[in-house]
Amino acid sequence: MRRVVIPVRETEVAPRFDLAAEVWIGLQGPEGSFVEERTVVLPQASADHLCQLILSEGAQVLVCGGIEQKYYEYLVWKKVRVYDGVIATLASAKKALEEGTLTPGAILMARHFTG
Amino acid sequence: MASTRRALISGLFRHPVECAAVFNDLPDALVFLSPDRRVLYLNRAAEVLTGLSDPEARGLPCRHVVRSNMCSAQCPVDDVARDAGPVCRQADVINRDRQRVPVRLCCVTLRDLRGAVVGFMEVLEDLRPFEALETRKGQAYQFGGIVGRSPAMERLFAVLPGIAQTDSSVLITGETGTGKDFLAEAIHQLSARSKGPFVKVNCGALPETLLESELFGHQKGAFTGATENKPGRFRLAHNGTLFLTEIGDLPLPLQVKLLTFLDDHVIYPLGSTKGIRVDVRIIAATHRDLQDMVREGKFRQDLLYRLNVVRVHIPPLRERGEDVRLLMDHFLAAFVSDFHKQIKGFSKDALKCLLDYPYPGNVRELKNIIEYAVNVCQEETIQMHHLPSYVTEISVKAAGPSPEVRERDGGEVLPEEALGAGVGKGVSWGVMERRLILDALVRAKGRRGRAAQILGWGRSTLWRKMKQHGLMDGDEG
Known part of the structure; x- marks a missing residue:
């Protein structure tokens, strides 16, 4: 079992870790599927508070968009596996986690060319 | 731009010009967006700034590519879409290398010939050099x-x-x-x-x-x-x-x-x-x-x-004390580099002369003196003879020729450096002269002969002036 945190913006992985006002938290079972999930609304967007939340939740995995090096290093030092630079909807990120195919910098979002 | 759709600038030159060739040479990051704010094109500077290549970014919502702090709450495209005219804001972006980059973000609406909105262009100027x-x-x-x-x-x-x-x-x-x-x-x-x-x-x-x-x-x-x-x-x-x-x-x-x-x-x-x-x-x-x-x-x-x-x-140079030396070294380093010389510093005499000079023309004069010296000097050290003559002459005068010579030349000549260094606005000559006499007496440790020498006066002139300014002891006056 491992706990996963994904800062979100509406239905997407938040483009920036420090500006996320919502966090999706899921508990991933041994088979990979999520057995428990909830969403927490943060009182304010703050990278520091988000780090505290991740640690207080005892999360082992963070999936996020852009994150500053200092927060990345801090979380890695705290033994959190960080998949950063992910461009995805929450659903596609969860699916990739369940399938074990998620990588840092993954682009899982559908592209539209309307220019 | 795209290999399949080559964007062209046409109607401006004799032949159409390919946009990518122009945009890629620009120093600022350009991001072209569709009306629904999906990335259509990134130039090379934008690729460097965001860390995403043009093919990777294309078709994605711009907030995931630019990752600016404006994206969530104050998207500049919202403002330009409301016909508010071009928008220019200070922002920051977090790139793929996990760096927070300060930028100046400008956004404009792109319209077709009928005035219909066809997209937006964002220009991001990397402000890191300015921050440094x-x-x-x-x-x-x-x-x-x-x-x-x-x-x-x-x-x-x-x-x-x-x-x-x-x-x-x-x-x-x-x-x-x-x-x-x-x-x-x-x-x-x-x-x-x-x-x-x-x-x-x-x-x-x-x-x-x-x-x-x-x-x-x-x-x-x-x-x-x-x-x-x-x-x-x-x-x-x-x-x-x-x-x-x-x-x-x-x-x-x-x-x-x-x-x-x-x-x-x-x-x-x-x-x-x-x-x-x-x-x-x-x-x-x-x-x-x-x-x-x-x-x-x-x-x-x-x-x-x-x-x-x-x-x-801005205080005059004579009131800036240690700055004279700092500026001398600063200008020396600058001119040595500009003129490709091998000069390492100033000789003891030249240094003393330059530090004692009053610089009535302030920093500009000091800069000109150093430029002259660097031009003239062919050695490793700037010597007295490399300095402009008007600087060294003052130094020689200050060192004091014989009182006889001064008397012969008029007797009332005061060292020019003292004039430059001490004259303040609103100070009368009388006050100034009294101060000069006192300074000279202090420097001569009370010996009037030496003080007269420093001032370039005869002993009798000094005695007369001291009496005039009430500087004699009671039993002398």
Whole structure:
């Protein structure tokens, strides 16, 4: 079992870790599927508070968009596996986690060319 | 752009030009967006800034590519889409390398020939080089090319960044050669107007009639020879800074016009009844005492009050103590590098001579002296004979030729260095002379013969002057 945190913006992985006002938290079972999930609304967007939340939740995995090096290093030092630079909807990120195919910098979002 | 769809600039040149070839050579990051804010194209600078390549970014929502702090709450595209005109904001982006990059983000709407919105263009200017510059400017010994670490300059450097950030009028005072122009430009460069123009006008350089047209512009036919509309410096400085140097030389009628502008920010070009609103910050500079000029009726008091919102005084070099040495080394290093010389420093004599020189022309004079010396010097060290003769002559005079020679030459000659170093505004010659005598007596440890030698006077002249200034002991007088 491992706990996963994904800062979100509406239905997407938040483009920036420090500006996320919502966090999706899921508990991933041994088979990979999520057995428990909830969403927490943060009182304010703050990278520091988000780090505290991740640690207080005892999360082992963070999936996020852009994150500053200092927060990345801090979380890695705290033994959190960080998949950063992910461009995805929450659903596609969860699916990739369940399938074990998620990588840092993954682009899982559908592209539209309307220019 | 895309390999399948090559975007072209057509109708401008004889043959269509491929956009990508042009955009990729630009230093600023360009991001083209569709009306639903998906990325259509990133130029090379944008690829470097965001860390995503053009093919990776294409078709994705721009908030995931640009990752600016404006994206979630104050998306600039929202503003331009509301027809608010181009938007330009300071922002930051977090790139794929996990760096937070400060940027200036400008956004414009792109329309087709019928005026329908076809997309948006974002221009992101990387501000990291400027940030590094500002950090350097923050160091107490340098601000926008002005070097100094004396307490007077440290105090000045401490307040300047704050002054730069405001939009208030600034009045810079200081003797000639102290760096008023440098300071004005540095204030502009550090201000939010730094991307706007910095327009300099020397108020003393043109006759009144020409100056009015130069400053405020004129309408075609306003006077004989006005064959074209002229915008004037105020309009050229729109969104930027207008630097009025030698403001003390501004003729009285133009002072009234400037006063009107400072009140309502509207200018009236010559021959026009229609006012034009311009957004200009005024920085004025003068080496004159404007208070004195007000008393003499040569400068309007109300204009002085309006310009004097923030007053910055640059001290003369003689009041900057250790800065002389700092500046000598600074200019030496600069000129040695410019002229590809191998000069390592100053000889003991040359150093003493330069440190003792009063520099009536202030930093500009010191810079010229060092430039001359670096030009002339073919050795590793600048010697006395590499310095301009007027500098060394003063040094020789200060060392003191025989009293007889001085007496023969008029007897009343005082060392010029002392004149430069001590004369302050509002100090009478009598006070100055008394101070010189006291200084010389202190340096001579009370020996009058030596003091007379230092002053270049005969003993009898010194005795007479001491008596005149009441410097004799009671039983002597």
